[in-house]
Amino acid sequence: MKFxxxxxxxxxxxxxxxxxxxxxxxxxSPALAxxxxxxxxxxxxxxxxxxxxxLHMYILYFCAxxxxxxxxxxxxxxxxxxxxxxxxxxxxxxxxxxxEIIWTIIPFFILLFxxxxxxxxxxxxxxxxxxxLTIKATGYQWGWRYDYAAxxxxxxxxxxxxxxxIGQPGEPATEAKGKDYLLEVDxxxxxxxxxxxxxxxxxxxxxxxxxxxxxxxxxxxxPGFIKDVWFRADRVGTFKGQCSQICGKLHGYMPITVVVxxxxxxxxxxxxxxxxxxxxxxxxxxxxxxxxxxxxxEGPLLLADLKSRGEKVYATNCVACHQATGKGMPxxxxxxxxxxxxxxxxxxxxxxLLNGKPGTAMASFARLSDLEIAAVMTxxxxxxxxxxxxxxxxxxxxxxRKS
Amino acid sequence: MxxxxxxxxxxxxxxxxxxxxxxxFTTTNHKDIGSMYLxxxxxxxxxxxxxxxxxxxxxxxxxxxxxxxxxxxxxxxxHALVMIFGAVMPAFVGFANWLIPLxxxxxxxxxxxxxxxxxxxxxPATILLMGSFFVxxxxxxxxxxxxxxxxxxxxxxxxxxxxxxxxxxASSIMGSIxxxxxxxxxxxxxxxxxxxxxxxxTWLITAYLIIAVMPVLAGCITMLLTDRHFGTSxxxxxxxxxxxxxxxxxxxxxxxEVYILILPAFGIMSQIIPTFSRKPLFGYASMVYATxxxxxxxxxxxxxxxxTVGMPAAGQLFFMYATMLIAxxxxxxxxxxxxxxxxxxxxxxxxMLFAIGFLCMFTLGGFSGLVLSIVPVDxxxxxxxxxxxxxHYVLFxxxxxxxxxxxxxxxxxxxxRMYNExxxxxxxxxxxxxxxxxxxxxxxxxxxxxxRRIPDYAxxxxxxxxxxxxxxxxxxxxxxxxVYNVVSCIRSGAKAxxxxxxxxxxxEWTHLPSPVPYHTFETPxxxxxxxxxx
Numbered sequence: 001m002k003f004x005x006x007x008x009x010x011x012x013x014x015x016x017x018x019x020x021x022x023x024x025x026x027x028x029s030p031a032l033a034x035x036x037x038x039x040x041x042x043x044x045x046x047x048x049x050x051x052x053x054x055l056h057m058y059i060l061y062f063c064a065x066x067x068x069x070x071x072x073x074x075x076x077x078x079x080x081x082x083x084x085x086x087x088x089x090x091x092x093x094x095x096x097x098x099x100e101i102i103w104t105i106i107p108f109f110i111l112l113f114x115x116x117x118x119x120x121x122x123x124x125x126x127x128x129x130x131x132x133l134t135i136k137a138t139g140y141q142w143g144w145r146y147d148y149a150a151x152x153x154x155x156x157x158x159x160x161x162x163x164x165x166i167g168q169p170g171e172p173a174t175e176a177k178g179k180d181y182l183l184e185v186d187x188x189x190x191x192x193x194x195x196x197x198x199x200x201x202x203x204x205x206x207x208x209x210x211x212x213x214x215x216x217x218x219x220x221x222x223p224g225f226i227k228d229v230w231f232r233a234d235r236v237g238t239f240k241g242q243c244s245q246i247c248g249k250l251h252g253y254m255p256i257t258v259v260v261x262x263x264x265x266x267x268x269x270x271x272x273x274x275x276x277x278x279x280x281x282x283x284x285x286x287x288x289x290x291x292x293x294x295x296x297x298e299g300p301l302l303l304a305d306l307k308s309r310g311e312k313v314y315a316t317n318c319v320a321c322h323q324a325t326g327k328g329m330p331x332x333x334x335x336x337x338x339x340x341x342x343x344x345x346x347x348x349x350x351x352x353l354l355n356g357k358p359g360t361a362m363a364s365f366a367r368l369s370d371l372e373i374a375a376v377m378t379x380x381x382x383x384x385x386x387x388x389x390x391x392x393x394x395x396x397x398x399x400x401r402k403s
Numbered sequence: 404m405x406x407x408x409x410x411x412x413x414x415x416x417x418x419x420x421x422x423x424x425x426x427x428f429t430t431t432n433h434k435d436i437g438s439m440y441l442x443x444x445x446x447x448x449x450x451x452x453x454x455x456x457x458x459x460x461x462x463x464x465x466x467x468x469x470x471x472x473x474x475x476x477x478x479x480x481x482h483a484l485v486m487i488f489g490a491v492m493p494a495f496v497g498f499a500n501w502l503i504p505l506x507x508x509x510x511x512x513x514x515x516x517x518x519x520x521x522x523x524x525x526x527p528a529t530i531l532l533m534g535s536f537f538v539x540x541x542x543x544x545x546x547x548x549x550x551x552x553x554x555x556x557x558x559x560x561x562x563x564x565x566x567x568x569x570x571x572x573a574s575s576i577m578g579s580i581x582x583x584x585x586x587x588x589x590x591x592x593x594x595x596x597x598x599x600x601x602x603x604x605t606w607l608i609t610a611y612l613i614i615a616v617m618p619v620l621a622g623c624i625t626m627l628l629t630d631r632h633f634g635t636s637x638x639x640x641x642x643x644x645x646x647x648x649x650x651x652x653x654x655x656x657x658x659x660e661v662y663i664l665i666l667p668a669f670g671i672m673s674q675i676i677p678t679f680s681r682k683p684l685f686g687y688a689s690m691v692y693a694t695x696x697x698x699x700x701x702x703x704x705x706x707x708x709x710x711t712v713g714m715p716a717a718g719q720l721f722f723m724y725a726t727m728l729i730a731x732x733x734x735x736x737x738x739x740x741x742x743x744x745x746x747x748x749x750x751x752x753x754x755m756l757f758a759i760g761f762l763c764m765f766t767l768g769g770f771s772g773l774v775l776s777i778v779p780v781d782x783x784x785x786x787x788x789x790x791x792x793x794x795h796y797v798l799f800x801x802x803x804x805x806x807x808x809x810x811x812x813x814x815x816x817x818x819x820r821m822y823n824e825x826x827x828x829x830x831x832x833x834x835x836x837x838x839x840x841x842x843x844x845x846x847x848x849x850x851x852x853x854x855r856r857i858p859d860y861a862x863x864x865x866x867x868x869x870x871x872x873x874x875x876x877x878x879x880x881x882x883x884x885x886v887y888n889v890v891s892c893i894r895s896g897a898k899a900x901x902x903x904x905x906x907x908x909x910x911e912w913t914h915l916p917s918p919v920p921y922h923t924f925e926t927p928x929x930x931x932x933x934x935x936x937x
Contacts (some may be wrong), residue, residue, distance in 0.1 A: 011732055033501065037866055037867065038847060038850070038851040038863060039846075039847040039849070039850065039851075039852075040847075040850050040851075041783060041850050041852075042851060042852060048779075049783070051784070052779045052780055052783050054779055055777060055779055056774065056777075056780045059773065059774050059777055059780065060774065063770040063773060066770070067766070067767075067770065070737065070738075070741070070766055071763070071766075073745070074741050074744070074759075074762060074763070075743050077741065077744040077745050077747070077749065078744070078749060078759065081680070081745065081746060081747045081748060081749050082748070082749055083681065083748045083749055083750035084750065087747070087748040088747070089680065089681040089682045089747045089748040090682065090746035090747075090748065091681075091682050091683060093682070093685070093742075093745070093746050094682060094683040094684065094685050094686070094687075094743070095479075095685070095686060095687075095688075096686070099686075099742070100686055100689045100735065100739075103734065103735060103738045104731060104734075104735055107730060107731050107734045108731055108790065111727045111728070111730060111731070111754065112776065114727065114773075115723070115727060117722060118723065118777045118778060118779060118780075119720060119723075121725070121778075121779040122716055122720055122779060123716055123777045124720055125778075125779060125782070126715070126716040126719070163785070165466075166466055166467055166859060167467050167468070168467055168471075169467055169468055169469055169470060169471060172468075173466050177465060177466065179638055179861060179862070180861070181465060181862050182465070182859060182860065182861045183861045201713075204726075205552065206550075206552045206553040206556065207550055207552070207553065207646055209711065209785075209786060209854075211852075211854065212782050213852040216779075216782070216783060217782075218782045218783060218785050218786070219711055219713060220711050220712050220713065221647050222484045222640075222647060222712065222713075223552060223646065224639075224640020224641060224645070224646070225640060225645070225646075225647070225713075226510065227712070227713030227715075229713075240861075241852070242852075242854050242857070243854065244544045244711070244786040244787070244854045245550075245711075245786055246476065246545060246550075246553065246855075246856040247553060248476070248544070248553055248556065249471075249473040249476065249544075250471075250472060251471045251472075251476070251854075251856060251857060252472065252857030252858050252859050252860070253472075253859070254855075254856075268518050329471060329473075332473055332539075332540050332541055332558070333473075360540075360556060360558070361473075361556060365726075383872060
């Protein structure tokens with residue numbers, strides 16, 4: 001079984017195919033010559049991904065060979081046995097047990113040759129033993145949370161592309177799209193290079209998919225269950241992915257970024273991050289520049305302060321559904337401007353934010369800090385057509401969280 | 404044959420009975436019902452196609468331009484449901500209605516009133532499905548697989564979808580009971596099972612698949628309904644349930660469903676290719692066995708839709724091996740069709756063009772299926788555009804082209820008139836080019852890691868998406884040629900011959916005039932000697 005241990009075809013061959021097809025595309029359309037025409041799996045960055053890449057090329061070569069044979073026979077028939085060229089049908093050639101057996105057995109053996117290396121990779125992928133590091137990834141609508149078990153460290157990772165680059169139907173984007181449009185996050189997952197990283201994947205609400213192709217991982221996060229996968233990044237770099245399983249309105253807007261650092265850089269990052277996020281009792285919101293990193297203040301805060309903090313929290317967490325205008329997109333996403341819940345008793349709105357509304361897209365935002373919830377409530381009560389004129393204090397949230 | 408014609412004219416009085424509307428509602432004639440199924444599915448094909456074009460319009464460029472993300476999700480969901488349950492399945496049932504009695508020498512289907520009911524059930528179901536767009540919360544937006552907990556989040560639109568699928572499922576089950584009973588009991592003397600045309604064989608097997616798996620789907624979505632409204636927790640971990648269980652049950656239905664959509668297409672191909680190769684089908688018996696093997700294997704491969712749920716290695720390996728095994732009987736079918744063409748005398752009328760297009764494209768779809776059967780490769784391609792490309796390669800040139808080939812092939816028999824051959828060829832070539840422009844680049848998008856069901860994407864995916872959208876619009880609009888060709892054929896086509904395709908040898912061509920009379924085979928033809936001559 002030589003091929004079991006043989007190294008899979010290296011990327012040189014693959015890039016030949018890539019260049020050939022890209023070349024054709026370029027010839028067809030010189031104006032588009034500068035654009036990106038990727039035609040293959042991205043360069044692998046982990047041992048598993050490298051095996052997957054090789055396996056895909058290996059299967060593709062088999063398919064290409066079969067393709068040539070099948071299409072050659074078919075097109076030979078099409079050209080050779082034409083009615084218009086006076087071909088006479090051989091009506092007795094319609095049965096041959098021998099041929100039927102041959103073309104049942106040969107494919108079977110070809111499949112065997114495909115199955116053996118695939119089996120080896122499956123067993124490798126499934127072996128999550130002896131990790132150097134374990135990280136839990138939790139999907140929620142719509143972002144990720146990463147918890148480093150051994151480091152007592154955890155943080156949220158959300159889309160960093162502003163809505164002004166995305167736009168709305170009828171309202172074109174006001175800002176040019178950046179290089180990493182929709183693939184950039186505020187706080188990436190950081191891992192050390194060359195270490196066996198075991199990922200525990202789960203979810204907080206619906207099924208999500210933690211998908212980073214260059215690391216060879218695509219794993220559903222299933223609420224109530226934890227599944228494990230592993231990777232060993234083979235070089236320092238930044239690797240991008242996205243949620244792979246439809247998870248509601250903003251499924252297309254929950255990217256994943258993994259930054260692979262050297263051991264020294266990773267240790268430094270852990271120290272810095274612990275200072276920011278080490279205290280697990282303070283959940284964090286992802287929006288940069290919000291008060292998330294600060295502990296909740298003791299005394300009452302001014303309405304204007306809360307409102308301006310709240311605007312930022314709103315921009316990160318609420319704006320996609322309820323819109324910058326507060327008018328929402330009824331009926332799925334109700335307006336907050338003039339809303340009975342927002343203008344009504346404080347407790348009702350706190351309850352909605354902490355627990356969500358089952359059966360709708362309104363998720364729980366209990367992960368936000370007391371200060372952030374108070375701020376965003378103050379903002380919604382005093383923006384657009386709403387003019388309650390009163391602030392909500394973090395203490396109110398704390399009180400209801402406990403009850 | 405001549406006596407049959409005279410006989411039928413004598414009984415032609417039903418034409419002058421009820422008025423057109425009463426006839427539509429009350430008809431029990433298999434030809435009427437077959438036509439109604441076909442027109443209905445053509446309409447739904449364009450409804451589903453319009454949704455596809457909205458999806459592609461949104462994906463023309465990065466950013467949000469055309470629809471809101473949640474509407475986009477509803478469009479992908481309902482596009483799939485409409486195409487599967489509204490277009491392809493009813494279209495094949497339409498063919499079954501028209502052709503099975505004619506091809507086995509029966510006067511009608513076994514249960515004519517049930518037949519009428521299974522058609523009319525589809526109308527309220529469709530109204531529910533399409534109406535769900537206009538209720539608070541919008542249509543189901545969880546993908547057609549309706550995975551909970553996402554599908555438990557939606558509004559009343561999800562309930563309407565569930566009820567619609569229930570009704571459509573009931574309709575399919577009734578249709579299948581009818582088809583099985585007809586084939587097993589109403590064959591003319593001498594029409595033994597192993598002399599049946601392949602179309603009849605594939606439908607017999609398909610009907611069993613439908614009866615086996617539609618109730619599973621019904622149970623699955625009923626559990627979803629009770630989870631949504633009656634406090635059960637089948638799929639809710641917080642109450643002791645498991646979302647993964649939904650996937651297992653759903654795909655236990657879902658994979659055989661794939662073959663429900665393609666086996667009758669194999670049957671149509673197995674009649675068209677020999678006709679235009681002027682040679683009998685190569686390996687008839689092995690074709691029957693291959694079809695049955697595919698159907699049986701289809702029950703043990705469902706796990707390949709869910710390699711990324713984190714099933715144990717043993718599960719992944721079992722489903723991988725079983726899936727790869729399906730390539731064997733499928734390969735046998737492809738080889739048999741090529742061997743049918745081998746040493747034939749091939750001409751390229753429109754049905755044959757579509758059939759050859761089917762062979763080429765379906766083989767490509769088979770290759771991407773093989774790639775996806777390999778667990779590690781599937782894991783990196785799961786839920787990407789590669790999968791979208793794969794199943795469109797097997798379903799558009801597979802199921803849809805087989806249907807179109809079949810319509811072109813049997814139109815002369817059904818209507819007694821010929822379609823426009825030049826227009827038919829234009830329709831084929833435009834479809835073939837536009838299809839590949841639309842879907843081939845999606846392989847590249849998937850390999851590069853673009854997830855499916857997203858309304859907006861990173862800049863590296865922009866070029867291929869733009870090309871794909873251009874192709875999609877060309878593909879969509881070139882289907883209008885088909886409608887024009889069919890309508891003008893019915894209204895003013897040239898008169899068709901009784902045996903328009905001289906090598907077609909099933910009973911509708913050898914025993915019946917064109918157009919077929921309203922009532923046929925009231926006395927079954929005796930085939931005990933006659934058929935042996937062919």
